[in-house]
Amino acid sequence: MIDIDNLCFSHNGRAPYLLDGLSLVVERGQYVALAGENGCGKTTLMRLILGFLKPVCGTIRVRSRRIGYVPQTTDFAARAFPITVDEALESWGRLLGLGAKSHAAAREALALTGMAERGSRLVGDLSGGERERVLIARALMGNADLLILDEPSTGLDADGVRAIYSLLSRLRETRGLTIVSVEHNLTAALSAGASVIHLVNGRTHVCTPRRYADESVGGRLFGSLIR
Numbered sequence: 001m002i003d004i005d006n007l008c009f010s011h012n013g014r015a016p017y018l019l020d021g022l023s024l025v026v027e028r029g030q031y032v033a034l035a036g037e038n039g040c041g042k043t044t045l046m047r048l049i050l051g052f053l054k055p056v057c058g059t060i061r062v063r064s065r066r067i068g069y070v071p072q073t074t075d076f077a078a079r080a081f082p083i084t085v086d087e088a089l090e091s092w093g094r095l096l097g098l099g100a101k102s103h104a105a106a107r108e109a110l111a112l113t114g115m116a117e118r119g120s121r122l123v124g125d126l127s128g129g130e131r132e133r134v135l136i137a138r139a140l141m142g143n144a145d146l147l148i149l150d151e152p153s154t155g156l157d158a159d160g161v162r163a164i165y166s167l168l169s170r171l172r173e174t175r176g177l178t179i180v181s182v183e184h185n186l187t188a189a190l191s192a193g194a195s196v197i198h199l200v201n202g203r204t205h206v207c208t209p210r211r212y213a214d215e216s217v218g219g220r221l222f223g224s225l226i227r
């Protein structure tokens, strides 16, 4: 579904490149977690896949019916626009061009994420985990087949994290979704069946779950993988 070949990118368009000869294939139905040290280029790669940024060299092909994007949220953003969950999703549906079908699409997406009972609540009154589910519901609208999430566990407690990753795992199994997340919580992503791709020196390193599981426990996760 995603095919990246020999990608180079820097924010000023010149060498040295932040992403330098990076190649990556994400198959349909796969869950890939992008990991790596702060500033290594995970978010930049995500924005390139979304088409917000253009490669300096190399190619990115995304064969998706529709990409659903789940950004990080802030309390400020949720409280600054006091609307209900239903209103937020239905207006999103209209933006997607669903017109009169927006209401039904919103109800279906909320049911898929276990948020059907929260439609009349203000977005700003939801818990962090509930808000993340609503964002996932919004991203699913319009029949998305590729979900891209920016650090989905940020700000969630242990129960919230478990709920979000089991939702992602279920959506992948039942709807065949392809998932790419920028990830700091590798344990949670692995529990949902993710393949971890580690960015080091602008390129990808594939890491086996066993290696991650062993090394993360000892806190040696990143150091041991950097050449």
Ligand SMILES: Nc1ncnc2c1ncn2[C@@H]1O[C@H](COP(=O)(O)OP(=O)(O)OP(=O)(O)O)[C@@H](O)[C@H]1O
Residues within 6 Å of the ligand: 011, 012, 018, 036, 037, 038, 039, 040, 041, 042, 043, 044, 045
């Ligand atoms: N618009 C921009 N203009 C110039 N430099 C940028 C821009 N956006 C990001 N950068 C720089 O590019 C580098 C990679 O940033 P990016 O946000 O992709 O890293 P990241 O791996 O997602 O980091 P983190 O784990 O801290 O979120 C950083 O040095 C950052 O300062």
